[in-house]
Amino acid sequence: MAKKTTIYDIAKELNITVSTVSRALNNISTISESTRASVLATAKKLNYRPNKIASSLTSGKTYIIGILVPSAQIQFFASVIHALEKYLKSFGYSILLYQTNESLESEKNGIATLLEAQVDGIIASMSLETQDVSHFEKVKEEGKPLIIFDRTHDDLQSPNVKIDDEYAGYLATQHLLDQGYRNIAYLTTRHSIKIFRERFEGYQRALREAGIPPTPEHAVFGELTVEGGYAGTQQLMGLKNQPDAIIGGDDYVALGIIKALHEKGITPPEIGVIGFANQNFSEHIIPSLSTIDQQAIKMGKECAKMFLKIIEQSPLAENNITPVVLEPLLLARASTRRKQ
Amino acid sequence: MAKKTTIYDIAKELNITVSTVSRALNNISTISESTRASVLATAKKLNYRPNKIASSLTSGKTYIIGILVPSAQIQFFASVIHALEKYLKSFGYSILLYQTNESLESEKNGIATLLEAQVDGIIASMSLETQDVSHFEKVKEEGKPLIIFDRTHDDLQSPNVKIDDEYAGYLATQHLLDQGYRNIAYLTTRHSIKIFRERFEGYQRALREAGIPPTPEHAVFGELTVEGGYAGTQQLMGLKNQPDAIIGGDDYVALGIIKALHEKGITPPEIGVIGFANQNFSEHIIPSLSTIDQQAIKMGKECAKMFLKIIEQSPLAENNITPVVLEPLLLARASTRRKQ
DNA sequence: ATGAAAGCGCTAACAC
DNA sequence: GTGTTAGCGCTTTCAT
Numbered sequence: 001m002a003k004k005t006t007i008y009d010i011a012k013e014l015n016i017t018v019s020t021v022s023r024a025l026n027n028i029s030t031i032s033e034s035t036r037a038s039v040l041a042t043a044k045k046l047n048y049r050p051n052k053i054a055s056s057l058t059s060g061k062t063y064i065i066g067i068l069v070p071s072a073q074i075q076f077f078a079s080v081i082h083a084l085e086k087y088l089k090s091f092g093y094s095i096l097l098y099q100t101n102e103s104l105e106s107e108k109n110g111i112a113t114l115l116e117a118q119v120d121g122i123i124a125s126m127s128l129e130t131q132d133v134s135h136f137e138k139v140k141e142e143g144k145p146l147i148i149f150d151r152t153h154d155d156l157q158s159p160n161v162k163i164d165d166e167y168a169g170y171l172a173t174q175h176l177l178d179q180g181y182r183n184i185a186y187l188t189t190r191h192s193i194k195i196f197r198e199r200f201e202g203y204q205r206a207l208r209e210a211g212i213p214p215t216p217e218h219a220v221f222g223e224l225t226v227e228g229g230y231a232g233t234q235q236l237m238g239l240k241n242q243p244d245a246i247i248g249g250d251d252y253v254a255l256g257i258i259k260a261l262h263e264k265g266i267t268p269p270e271i272g273v274i275g276f277a278n279q280n281f282s283e284h285i286i287p288s289l290s291t292i293d294q295q296a297i298k299m300g301k302e303c304a305k306m307f308l309k310i311i312e313q314s315p316l317a318e319n320n321i322t323p324v325v326l327e328p329l330l331l332a333r334a335s336t337r338r339k340q
Numbered sequence: 341m342a343k344k345t346t347i348y349d350i351a352k353e354l355n356i357t358v359s360t361v362s363r364a365l366n367n368i369s370t371i372s373e374s375t376r377a378s379v380l381a382t383a384k385k386l387n388y389r390p391n392k393i394a395s396s397l398t399s400g401k402t403y404i405i406g407i408l409v410p411s412a413q414i415q416f417f418a419s420v421i422h423a424l425e426k427y428l429k430s431f432g433y434s435i436l437l438y439q440t441n442e443s444l445e446s447e448k449n450g451i452a453t454l455l456e457a458q459v460d461g462i463i464a465s466m467s468l469e470t471q472d473v474s475h476f477e478k479v480k481e482e483g484k485p486l487i488i489f490d491r492t493h494d495d496l497q498s499p500n501v502k503i504d505d506e507y508a509g510y511l512a513t514q515h516l517l518d519q520g521y522r523n524i525a526y527l528t529t530r531h532s533i534k535i536f537r538e539r540f541e542g543y544q545r546a547l548r549e550a551g552i553p554p555t556p557e558h559a560v561f562g563e564l565t566v567e568g569g570y571a572g573t574q575q576l577m578g579l580k581n582q583p584d585a586i587i588g589g590d591d592y593v594a595l596g597i598i599k600a601l602h603e604k605g606i607t608p609p610e611i612g613v614i615g616f617a618n619q620n621f622s623e624h625i626i627p628s629l630s631t632i633d634q635q636a637i638k639m640g641k642e643c644a645k646m647f648l649k650i651i652e653q654s655p656l657a658e659n660n661i662t663p664v665v666l667e668p669l670l671l672a673r674a675s676t677r678r679k680q
Numbered sequence: 681a682t683g684a685a686a687g688c689g690c691t692a693a694c695a696c
Numbered sequence: 697g698t699g700t701t702a703g704c705g706c707t708t709t710c711a712t
Contacts, residue, residue, distance in 0.1 A: 018706080064436070097425055097435045116389055348689080395691070397705070
C-alpha cells in the first residue's frame, strides 16, 4: 500500500497550510465555505483518513472510554456493554474493553492498562475478589471520571448507577409471600460486594414485616452457578424443616434449584422458585421462571449519560453527581404462580 | 491533580537523557543494570505512567485490536469477545469494541472508526445485512490484518475461523435419524451469510444419504428468535404432513419450538427438537436441549492466535494463512433422546 | 480567513 | 552505554 495521506498532503495539493486543512476538517469557526469544500473534496480524493492517535496526543482527548467488567460472558455485563457501546458511539466515543475475570490482580492491571491508553474515563463494575479499592482511586487522581455500576463498594466514593438491591430482595420475597408461600429459603453468596448483602437484607425485612422470623438454616451461602443452586437445594431438601419456596441468587442458581427439585419429582410452583437478573432464557423455559429484572440495558444507558454529563463539566466535579438508582422489576411468571 | 510526569521528568531527576529513560523503560538492548534500576525506581517515585498514545504515534503500533461484531448481546459473540480479550491481553493487546447491530451502514462506520483509531488489526463477523463487502477491503488496503470469524462471505478473501457448518447441519440431522426420526423439519433464516445456507445443505445431504427426499414444506424460513421458532412450529403443525422432529436455526428458535409444542400438549422427545449454539441455558432447561456446540471460546482463541501469527510476519502476507475450521460438537440431550 | 510555528510524549536512528 | 536530534500527525496559540 502507498504511504498514508496526511493533512500535509492535502495542504500541498491545495497550496494552503495544514492549519487551514485542520480547521476545515474539524469544521472550526471561521473557515470560508469554499476552502472547506475543496479540502473535503481533496481529502476524499486522496483517500484521507484522520489519525485519531495524533489528534489525541495534541488535544488530550482520545474519545475512548474504558469499560472494566468481570466478564463479557456474564449476560448482565454483556447487556450493559452492549448498551454502553451503542449509546456512547452516537456521541463519538469508542469502547476499550477489559475483563477482570473476577480477579483483583487483573482488575489492577486493567485500570493501569486503560489509564495508559489515555481513556477519557472509566466505567467499571467490581470483581468479586475486590476488597481494597485503592487502585480505583488512581483514576480520579488522573482527573478522569470513574463511574461504578451495579457492584459498588462501601469504601469507594464515586458516581454510580445501580438498582435498589435491598428492594429487589424485598420484592422477590414479598411476591412469594403474596402467593401464599411461608417457608422461604434463600440461596446466595457471601462477600464484600454490597448488592448480595443488600438483597439478603431485603429478604429478611420482608419476612419480618410479615411476622415470619427468618430461619437461619434457610439461608444457604454457596456459588452463584447452576451447580450452586443444585447443591444448595439438595441441602435445603434434606432439612426436617423443608422450605416451600426458594429464592435463587440469580437465574442460573434458579435453574439449578429447578433441576434439583425435578429430580425429586417436584415442579414449581409446587415449591416456588424465583431468581434474579432476568436472563434471556428465563421467560422461555417451562415452567417460565419468575425473576427480578436488573435493567441491564437501562443501566448501561444511564452510565453513558452520567459519563457525558460529567465530561462536559469543567473542571470535573464528580461530587454533584447524584447516584442513579434504578427500580428492580418483578417479573411474576409460572414458577411462583400458586394463586390464579 | 499535578501535571502528569513524563520521561523528561525522570530524565531531569536523574541527570540523564530521555532516550536512556526510554530504553530503560522498554528494557532495550544495552542498558546498564544500574541505570535501569534507578530509572524504574524514580519512575515509581514520580508516579510515572507511560502514555501509550505518544508511543503509538512514533512506533506506529497501538497494541489495540478492533473487534467488530453484530452485537455483544448475542451470547455467541459475547463468548468470542470474552475469549479474544482474555487471550490477547496476555500478549499486551487491548480490545476496541464496535457493534454493528446487524446494520451494514453501522458496519461501514465501524471499520472507519477502528481504522481511524489506528488499531493494529481487525477481527470481525459480518452483519446479516452485509452483501457488498468492499468496506472490509479497506482494512487490507491499509496493510492491516483482517480476520473474519463465523459469518464469512463468498466475496471476501480473508483469513478466517469458522466451524464446519455443512457438517453441523449434517450432524444434527444424522443424530435425529439415528434416534429414529424420519420426518425432519428445519426452521432457519434466509440470506447471504454462508453459514445458514451451509447448515441447511448439510441437513439435506443427511436426508438424501438416508434415502429420504427433503420435503419442501418442511423447510421454513423465518426469524432466528424464540418468536420465529414459535411461529414456524405453528406453521409446521398445521400441515397434514406433520414432522416428527424439528431442527431450530439456533437454541432460541428451539426454545420457541418447545414452547409451541408444549401448548399442544407435546413434550420433546415425543417430537424431537435440536438447536444450534449451545447457549448456556440449553443444558439446564427441562427437557434439556440437544444442540450443536459452535465452540465460541475456541473460536475466539483461534482468531487471536491467527492474528498474532499474521502480525509477527513481515511483510504481512495473509495468503499463506490456512483457514481454521473447527469441528461442530453434537450435544445429544433429552430433547432428542428417543432411544435408550 | 489563513499562515507560521511550537509542541503533545515518545521512539529511533545516528553519533560518540 | 548514553546523548542528540528529528520526527510521528495533528491541534492550537499568535500573528497577519
